[in-house]
Amino acid sequence: MSSKINGHVSPQPCPHLLVFRSRNGPKPFRALQDCIRVKPPGGRAAIRREPSEVPRCGTCEESSRSRLYACVACAAVFCHAPLLHSHASDHALSIPGHEIGVDVDRAELFCCACGDQVYDRDFDAAVVLAQTVNATATTSTSGSTAMQCSVAGSQPENLRKRRRVDYRPWEPGSGEHISRGNQSIPLLDATNASLVSSTQQPWGLRGLNNLGNTCFMNSILQALLHTPPLRNYFLGDRHNRYYCQQKNGVINGTKNSRLCLACDMDALFSAVFSGDRTPYSPAKFLYSWWQHAANLASYEQQDAHEFFISMLEGIHEKVEKDKRKSQSPGDYLSYCCKVVELASALRFRTAGLMMSTALLLGDCCIAHRVFSGILRSDVMCMVCGFTSTTYDPCVDISLDLEPNQGSSGKSSSAKSLNSFNVEADCMRPNQNCGISTLKGCLEQFTRAEKLGSDQKLFCQKCQVRQESLKQMSIRKLPLVSCFHVKRFEHSSIRKMSRKVDRYLQFPFSLDMAPYLSSSILRSRFGNRIFPFDGDEQDASNDLSTEFELFAVVTHSGRLDAGHYVTYLRLSNQWYKCDDAWITQVNESIVRAAQGYMMFYVQKVLYYKESENQGTS
Amino acid sequence: KHSVNRPPTPDGAEDQGNEPALQEIINIKLIESGEKERLMELLRERLIECGWKDEMKALCRSYVKKKGRNNVTVDDLVHLITPKGRASVPDSVKAELLQRIRSFLMSAAL
Secondary structure (H helix, E strand, O other), X not given: OEEEEOOEEEEOOOHHHHHHHHHHOOOOOHHHHOOEEEEOOOOEEEEOOOOOOOOOOOOOOOOOOOOEEEEOOOOOEEEOEOOOEOHHHHHHHHOOOOOEEEEOOOOEEEEOOOOEEOOOHHHHHHHHHHHOXXXXXXXOXXXXXXXXXXXXXXXXXXXXXXXXXXXXXXXXXXXXXXHHHHHOOXXXXXXXXXXXXXXXXXXOOOOEOXXXXXXXXXXXXXXXXXXXXHHHHHHOOOOOHHHHHHHHHHHHOOOOOOOOHHHHHHHHHHHHOOOOOOOEOOHHHHHHHHHHOHHHOOOOOOOHHHHHHHHHHHHHHHHHHHHHHHOOHHHHHHHHHHHHHHHHHOOEOOOOHHHHHHHHHOXXXXXXXXXXXXXXXXXXXXXXXXXXXXXXXXXXXXXXOOOOOOOOOOOHHHHHHHHOOHHHHOOOHHHHHOOEEHHHHHHHHOOOEEOOHHHOEEEOOOOEEEOEEEEEEEEEOOOEEEEEEEOEEEEOOOOEEEEOOOOEEOOOEEEOHHHEHHHHHHHHOOOOOXXXXXXXXXXXXXXXXXXXXXXXXXXXXXXXXXXXXXXXXXXOEEEEEEOOEEEEEOHHHHHHOOEEEEEEEEOOOOEEOOOOOOOO | OOOOOOOOOOOOOOOOOHHHHHHHHHHHHHHHHOXXXXXXXXXXXXXXXXXXHHHHHHHHHHHHHHHOHHHOOHHHHHXXXXXXXXXXXXXXXXXXXXXXXXXXXXXXXX
């Protein structure tokens, strides 16, 4: 009875709806559209012949019924309470062709004969259109780009311009066959068995020495060393440090190797995956990073998350500069043209658009290709309903950790316990126990939030600051999702810092679908056929949104005296990486740990056609 | 002392007497003044806050899982959750709504 269009279930019409459509033309609900009344803000849609109409049942004259339906054929209104009395059903059954009605308070189509909701694409589109109030011109704030928000019926260019291709495993070419024969040695062989650890630990596990409060760096490095796309990139020689330094030496005319964090990463990967199990000292890396982030160069304990961000920035900067320098003027020009083309399709109107678009595409460097996603922020004016939408790239998601964030309402436990039998009705045990969960945090993150009266935002329509409703959602998922739990609070007002030790439960497998912009917008408009912009273009919209946990960075101790430890998941075994010491641990240890940053990788990878045929 | 625990409002139009007529009048007054809409929004907010909406959703989901998505109608779900839903509205929410209606009636009568 339902079919999948664009990955979302599109219900098949009931026989009565089919008959109705065949009798009344392709847009049978066109007349209804004029009766859609939306009350701002955020508008509930209702159906009224006149704005001040008080609908009442034509048979029993009651207006206080909870469900009233207007017959689409004759506009008569009837009540519907199937088990007691339904004047709507009576009407439907008595006159053929009068089975379809519309809920006057919800603007939802209903078949009074089948007793079920039915859907019409055009009608739903009209309702959604009536409910959204959009800008025609938007300006951006620094660091973010504003785009025209068209919620329904628009056809903007898909963010992904290249088409998807099926995965084909790599086959060595003739050149590779030859070099394989001449210059390589098998990885695992009787002759080099000494390289393989007797404890049979997986490849690439190597302790990192603490160089003086550097566990913040070691913990992040361990996670990155085992981030699958990143690992594959460096082990696949996509950034060859010798070649990179050689190139830079030539361009600069100096012999000194310029700062390149990617080269240092390459060196790190080589060292860690060499097979040598003795703990490694990432001194060169630390030194390079100090040069990049001079303000953090000290032997004091740093924040692992800050290190993570600054590292990604460091890789990006250098690679961006190189790319621009190494491109011939012709190349750079065609790159710019592509960017402008895409930007106009996405209706950018801001300065700094080159940088922003590249970031949005995630095509600038490996760091962003792996970690960069796009967040969507909708801010709705509580007075007029006008919604402004902005898109921002992000490399991770920082989540607040407040008490009682199980997957339900805020203060659920106390009130609902009065009314429910706890054992029988408690569908989600976490709710009443008040355990914070990662899912709960994500739900909180994507929940519509009323901004306080001290945080009034400027409304373009009203031209004054108004109270607003803000909602975040994820427009594009990154390959690797990094969740950062805000455990460290620094308040300059109160001149104090504190650490939130509260336990956070996190799953090993995570489906990000409910937090996507398409899902969030869908739920905002209720029970409708809802084509999200970009849906139509992308044929393969049943893209997997499933992620698997592969690394957890934990913090133990106090704010000023604490220790970072990373847990890695390799071949479904968990390993604790505590600076130089690596031990295999049971998954229950990991579950009980105090998660600070959790790394999830997309379960299924999708491939795009390469622009460069035959080159890397 | 007025109790908030009244017997459930009968749905049926069977007992036509003075009560439904009064209910009608009040309803129309509430709608015309816009108060009904404000009360609805308030009620929605409260029922979400206390987890009532999530509970009903969960009930519906488990029912749909059991019966199969294509074998469930809106009427089925309404029938399923109505008794439980009415019974499980927290007393504090009932009290608040009733208080609001009372004050409205008193101000409307003036």
